[in-house]
Amino acid sequence: MAFRYPVSLELAGRRCVVIGGGSIAEDKIGPLLDAGGLVTVVGRPVTEGIQRLAAEAHLQLVERPYADGDLEHAFLAIAATDDTRLNGEIFSEAERRGVLLNAVDDIDHCHFSVPAVVRRDDFVLAVSTGGKAPALAKRLRMRLADQFGPEYGTLVNLLGEARTEAIADREGDFASWAGRWQAALDNDLVGLVRRGRAHEAKRVVLRALRGETPEPQPGRVWIVGAGPGDPGLLTVRGREALFAADVVVYDRLVAAELIDGTEAVYVGKRAGDHAVPQPDINKLLVELAREGKRVVRLKGGDPFVFGRGSEEAEALAAEGIEFEVVPGPSSAMAALAYAGIPVTDRRFASSVAVVTGHCSPDKTVDWRALATAVDTIVVLMGLANIAHIVDELIEGGRSPSTPAAVIQDGTLPTQRVVDSDLGHLGDAVAAAGIASPAILVIGEVVQLRERIDWFPLDIPVEVQAAQAAPVSSATADTRRSTSS
Incomplete structure (x- = not known):
């Protein structure tokens, strides 16, 4: 099976034709204009957005159906129609004239597919599924857009400047030049740019490309x-x-x-x-x-x-x-969410306290004062003191019938949740054999678990085993002595 060859096309000053006047056609126009293409739109009717672009002289608009000859002198064309027969006619003309054609959602009439793109100036990430699953490509684009912010565009620009300045001094073969680039990129350049120190990042790159001894970098x-x-x-x-x-x-x-x-x-x-x-x-x-x-x-x-x-x-x-x-x-929020327990809910709780179940000797929680001070109480690291905590909350006025739960291994596939009421919580935990790490939650919101419990999902056994294994001193790849 032959795969498509990914390229970036130079469209500046080249004629690009879009067949169709609907919203899909409008979506395709912007990237063509951004790339410097000379855009002609052929179609009727057309959207208000396309009409506005034509009125502002950003494109040429031909308000009529497609006709053979519309691709004359074109470099690239996009068929934004839902008519496969018409797409076939457009494809035939494109073949005859040597024009690159993309027919939206019609892979049989395409010379190329248009990837989902994340653009940060000259830093471009493109995701393509060969036209088979554009919705997946768009979803991945959204994830990448969150991960790669505008700092990457700034970084690419400064790397280009550094390359231009350093290439005149270039010595050695290609392998040594490539090695210097790798040495430059080993630095936290993105971090420097994020912190407003782009000039420092460029200096680091130039020293590496010129083979100079790196400046000692602070930890x-x-x-x-x-x-x-x-x-x-x-x-x-x-x-x-x-x-x-x-x-x-x-x-x-x-x-x-x-x-x-x-x-x-x-x-x-x-x-x-x-x-x-x-x-x-x-x-x-x-x-x-x-x-x-x-x-x-x-x-x-x-x-x-x-x-x-x-x-x-x-x-x-x-x-x-x-x-x-x-x-x-925080486990105080995430573990509860995985257990189907919201910390607040406008029907049951508008306040929450997150407290530790064990403190330093000179600082202890006033459980009796806390008992009725807030709607939801979340206790971290409190399993060993559960009997004392329950007794104190009840003495402080919290009803023994208050819904309560204990969550063990929150967010992991091994997660276990014990539901009870406050008065019987200790006995329920003991009967279930709950062990640390565990979180206690007391409040009316616990009753919502019956309706919105969603985790764990159907996860393959081998994945569960991998996710459930927290790293320990025995599983670390490399150890370093902590002694001075």
């Missing part, structure tokens, strides 16, 4: 929230940080696939078992950054929701280390 740390377990919940910005990272310092319950192939340091903690104390983690981040490394501190949930991310940020700021905080979905 940088991203404090990234990975979400509660499902690796698909990691944000686009979080994935970009991981892609740029030299080393990942990660917590327990982080999905293994997120750190695959990167130097990794495990510093996971659980209640009562801090294998690496927090001050040592802070020190490690500073040391790695001072070595000039790009470091991702990958944390479960959101780094600023009971994640001690603020302590790490303070430590970095105190040492003058550049850092960025990348928020992630």
Whole structure:
């Protein structure tokens, strides 16, 4: 089977003909004009948008049906009709005149297909399915548009400028030149552009292309929230940080696939078992950054929701280390959503409190005061203290009949949810054998789970196994000693 050859066409100053006057034809005109094409539209009736473009002299409009000869002197044509017989006639003329033709949703009468495009100046991403599934191509385009913002257009422009300036000084063969380009792109150029430092990015590229010794680059740390377990919940910005990272310092319950192939340091903690104390983690981040490394501190949930991310940020700021905080979905929201429990609902709850079930010795939650202060109470890390929490909430005035639930392994295929009421929650959890990590939720919103429980979906067993395996110190590809 022969595949289509992907190309980008130069249309500036070339005649491009669009047959048809409807909304589909109008959609095709804009990209042709953007590419500098001299556009003629043949069709009747035509949309107001096409009429306006003609009135503004952006295109030539011929208001009549297609006739043989309309493709004379054309370089490219688009048949935006729903008439396959007519498309066949247009295709015959295109063949005879050597004109490239695309017939919308009529693959048999096409010389080429038009991809779904993400354009950031000269940075262009094109997704094509060979005309077989344009809806899929459009959906992928939307995802790519979210991932590749305007900074990529700026980056391509500065790379072009650097190439022009450096090519005059080019030495060595093609392989060495290509190697210098790879060395240039190994830097976090997108990050520099995002932070308004495009000139610095260009300087880094020029030094690499000229074979000069790179300037020592200061280390940088991203404090990234990975979400509660499902690796698909990691944000686009979080994935970009991981892609740029030299080393990942990660917590327990982080999905293994997120750190695959990167130097990794495990510093996971659980209640009562801090294998690496927090001050040592802070020190490690500073040391790695001072070595000039790009470091991702990958944390479960959101780094600023009971994640001690603020302590790490303070430590970095105190040492003058550049850092960025990348928020992630907190388990307090995401795990409940996966369990079919909204934290608020205009019928049942307009307020919510997220609290930790265990605190430092000098800070404890006033459960009795909290009992009736808010509609929904979400308790993280509270499984070990569930009996005390339940008793205190009831003593504080919360009804024992209040709907309640406990969610284990939230967002993972191994997720389990126990429904109960507040008064019997402890017994229900014990009977079900629920273990940490687990989240407690108390409030009328829990009753909605009966109607909107949706997870887990039908997932193949092998995929479930892969997703359910959080990375641990034993599964990391590379370990680094955390001792000083």
